[in-house]
Structures are given as C-alpha cells and as structure tokens.
Amino acid sequence: xxxxxxxxxxxxxxxxxxxxxxxxxxxxxxxxxxxxxxxxxxxxxxxxxxxxxxxxxxxxxxxxxxxxxxxxxxxxxxxxxxxxxxxxxxxxxxxxxxxxxxxxxxxxxxxxxxxxxxxxxxxxxxxxxxxxxxxxxxxxxxxxxxxxxxxxxxxxxxxxxxxxxxxxxxxxxxxxxxxxxxxxxxxxxxxxxxxxxxxxxxxxxxxxxxxxxxxxxxxxxxxxxxxxxxxxxxxxxxxxxxxxxxxxxxxxxxxxxxxxxxxxxxxxxxxxxxxxxxxxxxxxxxxxxxxxxxxxxxxxxxxxxxxxxxxxxxxxxxxxxxxxxxxxxxxxxxxxx
Amino acid sequence: xxxxxxxxxxxxxxxxxxxxxxxxxxxxxxxxxxxxxxxxxxxxxxxxxxxxxxxxxxxxxxxxxxxxxxxxxxxxxxxxxxxxxxxxxxxxxxxxxxxxxxxxxxxxxxxxxxxxxxxxxxxxxxxxxxxxxxxxxxxxxxxxxxxxxxxxxxxxxxxxxxxxxxxxxxxxxxxxxxxxxxxxxxxxxxxxxxxxxxxxxxxxxxxxxxxxxxxxxxxxxxxxxxxxxxxxxxxxxxxxxxxxxxxxxxxxxxxxxxxxxxxxxxxxxxxxxxxxxxxxxxxxxxxxxxxxxxxxxxxxxxxxxxxxxxxxxxxxxxxxxxxxxxxxxxxxxxxxx
DNA sequence: GTTACTCATGTAACCGGTTACATTCGGCCC
DNA sequence: GGGCCGAATGTAACCGGTTACATGAGTAAC
Numbered sequence: 001x002x003x004x005x006x007x008x009x010x011x012x013x014x015x016x017x018x019x020x021x022x023x024x025x026x027x028x029x030x031x032x033x034x035x036x037x038x039x040x041x042x043x044x045x046x047x048x049x050x051x052x053x054x055x056x057x058x059x060x061x062x063x064x065x066x067x068x069x070x071x072x073x074x075x076x077x078x079x080x081x082x083x084x085x086x087x088x089x090x091x092x093x094x095x096x097x098x099x100x101x102x103x104x105x106x107x108x109x110x111x112x113x114x115x116x117x118x119x120x121x122x123x124x125x126x127x128x129x130x131x132x133x134x135x136x137x138x139x140x141x142x143x144x145x146x147x148x149x150x151x152x153x154x155x156x157x158x159x160x161x162x163x164x165x166x167x168x169x170x171x172x173x174x175x176x177x178x179x180x181x182x183x184x185x186x187x188x189x190x191x192x193x194x195x196x197x198x199x200x201x202x203x204x205x206x207x208x209x210x211x212x213x214x215x216x217x218x219x220x221x222x223x224x225x226x227x228x229x230x231x232x233x234x235x236x237x238x239x240x241x242x243x244x245x246x247x248x249x250x251x252x253x254x255x256x257x258x259x260x261x262x263x264x265x266x267x268x269x270x271x272x273x274x275x276x277x278x279x280x281x282x283x284x285x286x287x288x289x290x291x292x293x294x295x296x297x298x299x300x301x302x303x304x305x306x307x308x309x310x311x312x313x314x315x316x317x318x319x320x321x322x323x324x325x326x327x328x329x330x331x332x333x334x335x336x337x
Numbered sequence: 338x339x340x341x342x343x344x345x346x347x348x349x350x351x352x353x354x355x356x357x358x359x360x361x362x363x364x365x366x367x368x369x370x371x372x373x374x375x376x377x378x379x380x381x382x383x384x385x386x387x388x389x390x391x392x393x394x395x396x397x398x399x400x401x402x403x404x405x406x407x408x409x410x411x412x413x414x415x416x417x418x419x420x421x422x423x424x425x426x427x428x429x430x431x432x433x434x435x436x437x438x439x440x441x442x443x444x445x446x447x448x449x450x451x452x453x454x455x456x457x458x459x460x461x462x463x464x465x466x467x468x469x470x471x472x473x474x475x476x477x478x479x480x481x482x483x484x485x486x487x488x489x490x491x492x493x494x495x496x497x498x499x500x501x502x503x504x505x506x507x508x509x510x511x512x513x514x515x516x517x518x519x520x521x522x523x524x525x526x527x528x529x530x531x532x533x534x535x536x537x538x539x540x541x542x543x544x545x546x547x548x549x550x551x552x553x554x555x556x557x558x559x560x561x562x563x564x565x566x567x568x569x570x571x572x573x574x575x576x577x578x579x580x581x582x583x584x585x586x587x588x589x590x591x592x593x594x595x596x597x598x599x600x601x602x603x604x605x606x607x608x609x610x611x612x613x614x615x616x617x618x619x620x621x622x623x624x625x626x627x628x629x630x631x632x633x634x635x636x637x638x639x640x641x642x643x644x645x646x647x648x649x650x651x652x653x654x655x656x657x658x659x660x661x662x663x664x665x666x667x668x669x670x671x672x673x674x
Numbered sequence: 675g676t677t678a679c680t681c682a683t684g685t686a687a688c689c690g691g692t693t694a695c696a697t698t699c700g701g702c703c704c
Numbered sequence: 705g706g707g708c709c710g711a712a713t714g715t716a717a718c719c720g721g722t723t724a725c726a727t728g729a730g731t732a733a734c
Contacts, residue, residue, distance in 0.1 A: 002473075004660050004719090004720055004721080005721060005722095006720080014683075014684085015683065015684045015685075016684090016685095016720090016721080016722090017683070017684065017685080017686095017722080018682085018683060018684075019722075020721070020722060020723080021682095021683090021722095021723095022721085023721095027681075028682070028725070029683085030680075030681095030683090033682080033683080047446070047450060047720070048720080049450065049719090049720050049721065050450045050451050050721095051388060051391050051392045051397075051719080051720070051721085052392060052689090052719075052721030052722085053393055053720080053721055053722080054388050054689095054721085055388045055389060055689050055690070055691090055719090055720075055722095056688080056689055056720080056722040056723085057689085057719045057721085057722070058689065060388075061432075062451070063444045070350055071413070071414065073410060073413070073615075074411075076408070076410070076413030076416075076581065077408065079413075079432075080406070080408060080434060083432060083433075083434050084434065084436065087433070087434070087444065092431050092447075092451055093432050093433070093449060094429050094430065094431055095416075095430050095431075095432050095434075096420075096422060096424070096429075096430070097417060097420050097421065097424070100423065107424065109384070110429075111429060113384060113386065114399070114429055115388045117517075131606075153489040196626075199706065224565070242686065247707095249615075252615075253617060277615065277616075277620070278410075278586075278589075278614065278615070278616045278663075278705030279614075279615045279616035280620045281616070282589060282616045283619040341689090342691060342692095343690080343691095351713075352690095352714045352715075353691080353713080353714090353715095354692080354693075354713070354714065354716095355712085355713060355714080357691070357692060357693080358692095358693095358712095358713090360691095361692085365711075365712075366712075366713085367711095367712065367713090370712080370713080384689050385691070386689090386691065388689080388691080389689075389690030389691030389692085389719090390690080390691055390716065391691085391719095392689090392690075392691070392692090392719050392720070392721090393690080393691045393692040393693085393718080393719055394692070394719085395719065476689090487700080489721085503703080553697085577675095613704085624693070625688055654682065675723085675734100676708105676733105676734085677732105677734080678731100678732090678733085678734100679722070679730105679731085679732080679733095680729100680730085680731080680732100681728105681729095681730090681731105682727105682728095682729090682730105683719085683726100683727085683729100684725105684726080684727085684728095684729090685711085685724105685726070685727085686723100686724095686725090686726095687723090687724085687725100688722085688723085689720105689721090689722085690719105690726095691718105691719090692717105692718085693712105693716100693717090693718085694715105694716095694717085694718095695712070695714105695715085695716090695717100696713105696714080696715070696716095697712105697713085697727105698711105698712085698713080698714090699710105699711090699712085700709105700710095700711095700712105701708100701709090701710095702707105702708085702709085703706105703707090703708085703709105704705100704706095704707090704708105
C-alpha cells in the first residue's frame with residue numbers, strides 16, 4: 001500500500017497536522033521539524049492522495065468538457081485549447097464525447113460529480129439536462145450553443161461571418177445561392193443560415209436550402225448528386241450559381257462529386273465551406289476560419305472565473321472569425337497547385 | 338450544500354448503512370425499507386459523492402491518457418477511440434497534453450494520482466518517469482512508444498508498412514530515395530526509418546536522409562528549399578527520385594513547395610507521407626493509413642484488463658496498417674481532381 | 675516570581691461514503 | 705418456554721487528507 005500521511009508523521013516523529021502543514025507550507029513550522037518531515041517524505045516517496053485531499057477541501061481541481069465527437073478537426077482543436085489553459089490553471093481535464101448516445105445525460109451528470117465545473121459543446125445533451133446541472137449549482141460554460149439559465153457562453157461570430165461570406169459570393173457573381181445544411185442540426189449551422197439569408201435578402205439574391213444528412217463528406221456528395229439529377233435529363237440546370245456549405249467536410253465532398261462529374265468549380269458553380277480545416281487549404285476551398293483553439297481557451301478562462309467565484313454575473317463571448325478566399329470562389333487567383 | 342447519505346438516512350428513518358445498501362443494491366433489504374429509502378433519495382435529489390465513494394472503495398473509475406499534442410488529426414483520433422471504449426467500460430477519461438512542457442513529468446505523476454491507470458503516448462515524458470510510475474504499481478499502457486519495464490504496449494506496424502511503402506516507390510521507378518524526418522524524434526519515425534532502410538538495402542537502392550526540424554508543413558517546405566539549393570545553381574540535381582516523408586504534414590508542405598517551384602510530382606519526384614490525414618486525400622498524396630482509432634480502443638481494453646486484474650503478464654499489440662497509393666507516386670492513375 | 679502572551683505542535687472532528695461486525699427480532703424446534 | 709438460527713438493520717471503524725481548537729513551552733513585562 002502507498003504510504004499515508006500517518007506513516008510520514010510517525011517516521012518524522014510529529015503529528016499528521018504538522019505533516020499537512022509542511023506539505024501545504026502554509027502555517028509556520030520550525031525549520032528543524034520541516035526538515036525532518038521533508039526527509040521522511042523523501043524516504044517514503046510519499047505523495048499525498050488526491051482523493052483524501054479533495055474530500056477534505058471539497059473541490060476536485062478538475063474541469064470537464066462535453067462534446068459530440070472528436071473526429072472532425074474542429075472539436076479536437078477546441079479541446080486542445082481548453083486543456084492547455086486548464087492545465088496552466090492547475091486543473092485536470094475530463095473529457096466526454098457523447099456520440100449521440102442515449103445515455104449521454106446520465107454520463108454528463110456523472111461527470112459533473114467529478115469536477116468543479118464543465119463546458120458543454122453544441123448538440124450533446126438536451127437543454128433540460130443543462131438546466132438541472134445549473135440548478136445543482138455547477139458552474140457551466142456553453143460553447144457553440146445558445147445560452148441558457150444565466151450560464152456563460154462562448155461562440156464564434158457565425159452570423160457575421162455568414163454575412164461576409166455571402167456578400168463575397170454575391171460579389172463574385174452569384175445570383176442563385178443554395179445553402180447546404182440543416183439549421184436544426186446545430187446552433188452553429190442555424191446561425192450561419194440566418195446570416196446567409198440576411199445577406200441574400202439584402203442583396204435581392206435567390207436563396208434555397210438543401211440538406212445531405214449529416215456533417216460528413218458523404219452529405220456533400222449526396223447533395224450534388226441530387227441537384228444534378230433534378231436538371232432536365234441530367235443537365236446542369238439544377239445547379240445554382242453558388243453552393244454555400246455548412247462546413248468544410250460537406251463542401252469537400254461536394255467538390256469531389258462536382259469535379260468527378262466534370263462540373264467546373266468555380267467556373268460553373270462557386271463553392272464555400274466553413275471552419276478552414278487543413279484539407280481546405282489543399283483543396284483551395286474558400287471558407288471561414290474559426291478561432292477554434294481560442295474558443296476552448298476562452299471557455300476555460302470563463303469557467304475558471306465561475307469556479308473561483310471571481311465573477312458571478314454571466315458573460316457571453318463572441319469571438320471574431322475570418323473569411324478565407326481561395327480558388328473555389330475566385331477563378332482569377334490561382335491556388336498553389 | 339448537497340444532501341449527504343446521512344440526510345437521506347435521517348429522512349428515511351434508517352441508518353446510513355442501509356442507504357448505502359440500497360444504493361448499491363447489493364445486500365438484501367426489505368422491500369418496504371428499500372421504498373422508503375428510494376423515495377427519500379428522490380425527494381432530496383440525492384446523488385452520491387464520487388469522492389466519498391472513491392475514497393472508501395480505493396479506486397477512481399477513471400483512466401488517463403497522455404499525449405504530446407492534439408493538433409494533428411492523429412492524436413485526436415487516438416484519444417477519441419480511447420474515450421469511446423473507456424466510456425463503455427464505465428470509466429471517465431482524463432487527458433493531458435504535454436506540449437513539450439518542462440513540467441510534464443510532474444503533471445503526469447499528478448495525473449497518475451487521479452486515475453486507476455494510464456496510457457502514455459510517444460514522446461511525452463522520459464523513460465525514467467514511466468519507470469517510476471510502473472514501480473508505483475500504476476497500470477500503464479505505452480502507445481507508439483517502445484515498451485519498457487514489463488508494461489503493455491500498442492503500436493501500428495510502422496516497420497512493415499515502411500517496407501511496403503518503399504517497395505512500392507522502388508517499383509514506381511525510384512533509384513535514389515531520400516527519407517525526410519529525424520528518427521530520434523519519435524519511436525514511430527524511428528521504426529519507419531528502419532523499415533525504409535531495410536527495404537532500400539534489400540533492393541540495392543541509394544538512400545539518404547534529411548530533416549526539416551519538426552513535424553509540420555514548414556519542415557517539408559524547408560527540406561525542399563534546401564534540396565533545391567544544393568543542386569548546381571538552383572537546378573534539380575539535388576533532388577532524389579523519391580521523397581519518403583515521416584508524416585503527411587511534412588509531405589504536404591514539401592508538395593506545396595515543390596509545385597510552387599514548378600517541380601512535377603510525380604513526374605520528376607515521387608512523394609509519400611504517413612498517417613492518411615484528410616488533407617492527404619485531397620492532395621492526392623500516397624501514404625500509409627494507420628488504424629488510429631483502433632490504437633486508442635486497443636489501449637483502453639488492455640488497460641482495463643490490467644486495472645481489473647484480469648491479466649498480469651504484459652502484452653504487446655501490433656496493429657496492421659494499409660498502403661494507400663495516390664497520384665504523388667502514380668502518374669498513370671489520375672486523382673479525382 | 676507571577677502573569678500574560680506568542681507561537682509551534684498535537685488532538686480530534688470533520689469531509690461522504692463502504693463495510694465488517696454487532697445487535698435485534700421473529701420463527702422454529704424440542 | 706427456552707435456545708438456536710438466520711435475516712434485516714444498526715454501529716462504528718475505516719479510507720487519507722485538512723483544519724479549528726487545545727495544549728504546552730518559552731519569553732517578555734510587571
């Protein structure tokens with residue numbers, strides 16, 4: 001068995017209270033006693049048990065983060081940013097990926113019992129669960145998710161960037177735009193759709209919406225197939241001037257499908273994505289860069305304020321995004337290949 | 338304050354032992370008492386404290402995973418696989434990204450005090466730390482890292498795939514091959530280098546090695562710059578027939594740099610990467626696909642066996658990889674763009 | 675020389691569960 | 705009716721720390 005504080009105390013010939021004091025170097029302890037204790041600690045290779053400490057201190061020194069899936073580059077970056085800040089603040093990080101599991105609510109509640117606070121991303125658990133956690137007094141930060149119950153929230157400026165992107169596409173000549181994605185799928189997509197619609201309306205441009213089901217490349221391919229099938233006997237009339245896709249994966253799938261069928265991008269149809277994943281660069285995809293890591297960092301900082309009690313009034317951060325124009329909307333600029 | 342087991346006991350008019358029994362539904366409790374307890378639990382919205390439970394049970398029901406960085410798609414996938422299996426086994430997951438921090442050893446030891454076992458990836462902490470943890474009796478699984486001290490290990494078959502890849506490149510006509518990467522950087526790179534050398538030797542093909550410093554796209558660009566500068570007054574004589582890069586990011590960086598300088602790939606030089614990240618597909622990069630998610634899953638399963646004590650003899654898993662041939666080594670096959 | 679005060683250290687009560695062991699109670703048998 | 709047995713439940717000792725308060729020794733002030 002690992003040595004306990006009592007073993008150390010016995011070996012040093014002092015009481016456990018004194019050992020505890022030396023370990024936390026809080027109260028004054030005579031230099032001599034301190035030495036005896038520290039040598040006893042070294043000899044026994046004593047490391048204090050977190051469980052005992054946490055139980056006594058009534059805190060975990062750990063934060064959680066709940067996200068739907070890590071497979072896209074998006075969430076990985078967010079988690080990484082979160083972790084780096086949390087680590088600096090001396091907190092451990094617990095992760096939970098819901099994968100759309102039915103048991104997600106219980107898993108989140110269980111996780112909440114293990115940390116001092118948590119960040120909840122997008123579509124993971126129903127509002128009801130968030131509510132219950134908030135009522136239990138657990139510090140919460142909602143990320144890429146509409147705010148609720150006075151919780152903190154952090155998001156990227158999805159709507160603003162949607163407007164900028166749409167204006168860019170229109171400036172590039174699009175008069176008929178199709179948005180690819182389902183706004184009910186996630187808060188992010190909803191925001192993007194709102195921004196696109198706003199900009200299209202303002203410019204008097206025709207806008208429609210289709211959905212390929214999901215967020216992957218397959219969804220993009222499916223949409224292209226469907227659009228091409230609609231036209232008269234397989235012609236291109238089903239295609240709009242521009243496809244504004246809800247994320248890069250979908251856009252990349254659409255790009256592949258279009259090029260396989262010999263449709264010129266951007267010559268015949270403009271194409272855009274969202275997120276600026278690494279592949280977007282190599283595919284020359286116009287997209288919106290999100291401050292993914294920053295989202296995670298900001299969430300970690302807000303959460304820390306809530307946990308430490310530095311602040312109680314909820315805050316809502318909106319991080320800026322950046323339009324990245326590449327070859328799929330700009331025939332004049334040659335990509336690097 | 339949250340209700341405790343004593344509050345529940347009082348409300349139900351029973352002792353805390355009985356409440357505990359009901360909660361763990363282990364021992365037999367009369368139906369009547371059980372009902373009274375459960376209603377008291379409901380009324381108070383009681384959830385047992387993990388800390389108290391863990392302290393009493395002397396276990397954490399949590400596993401850790403230590404990795405260098407999450408920014409590449411590689412580690413994110415591994416972590417995701419790990420998490421999904423751990424979650425199914427009813428264990429929470431703690432993550433720690435070392436980012437090459439100096440304090441990494443302490444952070445890992447601290448983390449070890451919070452979980453029942455952990456997985457350590459590649460270049461994160463020195464062997465000495467792993468040794469110390471093993472001696473403390475903490476179940477360990479080493480991932481993409483040479484085994485040590487009787488710990489379990491999981492790796493992808495880096496050497497076999499290196500041989501296959503090199504043979505492919507040679508079959509495509511390469512007679513002078515340059516490996517891009519530093520074998521001392523990581524276990525993975527070392528294995529790959531060994532395999533490449535083995536295959537090159539067997540085929541009697543000239544092999545050299547350069548390093549751009551690091552694992553990013555910049556490293557690839559730097560190498561290309563250097564190779565092109567070596568040739569007589571900027572000619573192409575410095576270039577080998579094939580660049581076998583230690584990972585996809587490096588290869589993609591090299592690809593960009595080559596094409597920017599008008600060097601034909603695969604016409605003048607063949608190029609390969611490793612990992613099959615999403616961007617590799619869009620860049621048409623020949624690479625080796627690793628079972629990243631599977632690595633994480635396997636590690637989680639092995640660790641669980643160690644923790645639960647099902648097995649004590651160390652095991653070493655070697656997962657198969659897959660050669661993915663694309664346009665950067667195959668001029669005849671057109672990529673999808 | 676007594677009192678009062680300071681300061682290092684010890685004692686013991688927590689934190690919130692689990693569980694070995696003790697206790698109680700009812701039923702059964704002789 | 706007394707003794708025995710087993711099942712349900714209670715009591716209290718853990719798990720490993722922190723910390724309020726008690727203790728006691730040393731010192732300064734009168």
